[in-house]
Amino acid sequence: MLIYNTADAGVYPANVYANRYYYYWNGTQWVDIGLTTILKNYLANRVYSLNSKSTQEFTYTTINNTSNTNGGIPVTFADTDMVVSIGNIVTKAAEVFTINITGLYEISAYVNYNPNRTTMNAGQRGAFLNLKLQRSLDNGKTWSDVIGNRTAWGIKVTNYLKTVLMVSTPVSLTAGNKIRLVVQNPFPVTDQTVVHGEETGTPLPAITTSAKIPISKSLTFTLLDYDLQ
Numbered sequence: 628m629l630i631y632n633t634a635d636a637g638v639y640p641a642n643v644y645a646n647r648y649y650y651y652w653n654g655t656q657w658v659d660i661g662l663t664t665i666l667k668n669y670l671a672n673r674v675y676s677l678n679s680k681s682t683q684e685f686t687y688t689t690i691n692n693t694s695n696t697n698g699g700i701p702v703t704f705a706d707t708d709m710v711v712s713i714g715n716i717v718t719k720a721a722e723v724f725t726i727n728i729t730g731l732y733e734i735s736a737y738v739n740y741n742p743n744r745t746t747m748n749a750g751q752r753g754a755f756l757n758l759k760l761q762r763s764l765d766n767g768k769t770w771s772d773v774i775g776n777r778t779a780w781g782i783k784v785t786n787y788l789k790t791v792l793m794v795s796t797p798v799s800l801t802a803g804n805k806i807r808l809v810v811q812n813p814f815p816v817t818d819q820t821v822v823h824g825e826e827t828g829t830p831l832p833a834i835t836t837s838a839k840i841p842i843s844k845s846l847t848f849t850l851l852d853y854d855l856q
Contacts, residue, residue, distance in 0.1 A: 673714030673728070673850035677704045678842050682835040687824040690832050691816040697771050699759055699809025702738060702834065702844055716850045717806075723767055724846075726804040730853025734760060734774070735795040736808050736846045739837065741788045742780055742823040743830040751820045753780040754832075757813050758791040760798070763805035770807065773798060777813065788837045797851065808846050810834070 634645045643650055643657045650657040683703055693699050701722035709719070716732075718725045726732075742754035759775030778791040791810075800806070814821040823832040836843045 673716045674711050674847065675709070675713075675717040675724075676711040676847040677708040677719075677845060678710050679704050679708040679844045680836055680841060681705065681708075681843060682833055683844070684831045684833040685810075685823070686831060687822075687826050687828070688816075690810070690823045691812050693811045694813055694815045697761065697769075699757065699761065699811035702736075702808040702810060702846070704844070704846065711847075714850060717848050722807050723763075724806045724848070726800045726802055726806060728850060728853055729802045730800070731851045732798050732800050733795050733849040733851050734793075734798055734847065736760070736793040736844075738791050738810060738834045738844045739788055739840050739842070740778075740791055740810070740832070740834050742832050743825070744780070744823060744832075745825060745830065753821065754823050755779045755813050755821050756791055756823075757809075757811040758793050759809050759811060760793065761807050761809055762800075763807075767805050770809075773806075788835070788840065790840065795849075808844075 636643055637657070650659055652658075681703075685700060689700060703722045704719070706719065714728075716726070716728050718727055736758065738758055740756055742756070744754050747753070755777060756779075757775055757777050760773045761770040762773050763770050774793065774796045776791065776793045778789060780787070780789060793808075812821070812823055816822060824830070834843050
């Protein structure tokens with residue numbers, strides 16, 4: 628049964644108000660159709676998250692020549708890597724994500740990365756990697772750094788896998804913003820103390836899984852707060 632009430636009636640929680648809402652009877656009480664639908668929509672978690680098991684390799688030249696301001700190589704995700712999409716907050720196109728709702732987001736990410744630096748000479752420090760979120764305000768023509776983190780490999784662990792984390796961070800984003808995740812060698816290739824990989828070729832630096840780390844890369848957007856209007 629559907630009713631539009633014209634007089635206040637009943638006792639909470641089965642009460643109704645005059646000339647305000649449409650109600651339906653759920654077998655126990657009258658439930659406001661509009662309010663219930665709206666609250667469920669606004670209060671539900673709005674999340675977009677991807678997990679990938681794929682390997683992403685980089686040549687010696689490409690990863691080591693990324694130290695310029697706002698530089699980096701986009702971390703790629705397949706459409707099938709999407710594990711959660713609630714609320715239509717993000718639209719994916721290759722490695723670029725378009726924000727659909729203006730608001731405050733919490734964003735986190737990680738990559739399992741192996742610099743594959745297998746030889747180390749005296750004075751060499753290993754490898755450093757930036758993991759960053761970048762934003763474009765001109766539909767992907769130019770990119771600027773928003774948030775990020777850096778991880779280092781020392782001499783004793785240079786050619787081993789290590790996880791680079793970008794901890795959950797609140798970021799204000801506007802509908803239409805383009806977002807991407809990138810990795811970057813923060814030091815120029817002329818600084819031979821911190822290069823990735825071997826100049827002769829293999830093994831290549833890579834984002835990859837390991838025997839005990841089944842996910843190679845991940846990215847999660849959570850919408851925390853936005854205009855209810």
